[in-house]
Amino acid sequence: MVTPFLFFLLAVVAVTAALGMLFSRNPVSSALWLVLNLFCIAGLYLTLNAEFIGIIQVLVYAGAIMVLFLFVIMLLNLSALPTLESLDWKAVAGFVVAMVVLAQLVYMLASGLGALPTTILAEQAAATGDASTIAKELFTRYALPFEVIGVLLLVATIGALMLAKRKPI
């Protein structure tokens, strides 16, 4: 099977990219690591048969939002942060170990309570991942939240415009 292999490859690259974004001292390379991370997430969606969400992830996040980020970073010409002189490796190692233990505990607790998500067959996933199914759900069951989000985005846009047009005092 190719899919588990793909999953682990994408997951490892995604985590590496996320760490790279956090630890990189240059804003542009941070942004580029984030782009790589978003691509990996899109790939994960594709392995889950959610084609629509995967492509929208690339189109909206990688293609529009991150381009805006890059544009602003380059326009403001942000300088790189000074490199760290010393890093407390003991604290980092302690944090990693604590996180691993926490993840194990949460996993055991969740499986004990039966709260883990059940596996979904590929056919079911393919049936729910296409655009028309998502659209039906979105415009029937979740119609009200959808409209509310639309109004919220409109309010945010108008607010941004008001802030940008305000005369300096």
Next chain:
Amino acid sequence: MDLPLWLTAIIAFLIINFMLVSASVLVFAERKVSGYIQNRPGPNRVGPFGFLQPFADVAKLLFKEDIVPEASSKFIHSLAPILMVIIAMSVPAVIPFARGFVIADPDVGVLVILALTSIAVYGVTLAGWSSNSKYSLLGGLRSSAQMISYELSMGLAVVSVVLIAGSLSVVDIVESQADGWAVLGWNVFRNPIGAIIFIVTAFAETNRAPFDLPEAEQELVGGYHTEYSGMKFGMFFLAEYVNWFVASFVIATLFFGGYLIPFEPLFADAFYANGFGWLLGILQFLCLMAKVAFFAFLFIWVRWTLPRFKYNQLMTIGWKYLLPIALVNTLVIALGVAIFQTIF
């Protein structure tokens, strides 16, 4: 049609080489046509009618020294041209060349095209930033601002096509243009405003004149590729021509019936009945190529006829004219489709 992976790989390899050769033909065509527009012969020394000129240029670029600026960000500086070429070469994967002849037909094919055009800006932006030169940076900045502004209108024009076809698959969109007398089923007649908006935004997205501000040579030396030399510059050049060729394919596919031949329903059955289905496929491919050739010519024609926009004009056109027109057009098309469906 589910082909084994190795066969798909071979077909993809052939199509990539087809795109490469087409790019050099386009370079030749551009220089020749621009020559005629400016009343001079154009290249005519290398080979018959100067036809081998682009190949000579490629050989020259291959042997040139590759200079990387000292203060540049080396990895990204090398990555940017590769990114440009890869993204430009990926779009043909979802374009149907004849009935049943398409590398991949995902349910969201149109969105794949939009996603690939939207990430194509990274090549230009990163090239501009990593070169560490003010001209390159200005070119990269202009490119990202321009792409973001025109992507919205382009997306809305595509949405109006999707509404008419009722599907996000490229093959379904082409087939939905089959009915109607001769060419009247084509989306350009059902959705003329959307077609015009899409063609204009396609010019902007491919950074072609009159929207070639990212590389405006009179102001920015060479724009985003000022600091590139040798084959890396060649790759930018290649990506520009492939992008333009691919844009012609997308325009022909979405708005001008793709591979459909006018009056096809009249004689298609005769071909299939006599076992000449493959011949019909070849005719469809030639028909698509004729449409693509026309749009490729249109790109050259416009480039050597219209002067470049100023930056503020570019933004005014994008945000104050194209976007509202595209929004209203999408609304009208949506209402039209809804009314049409309730009546029939």
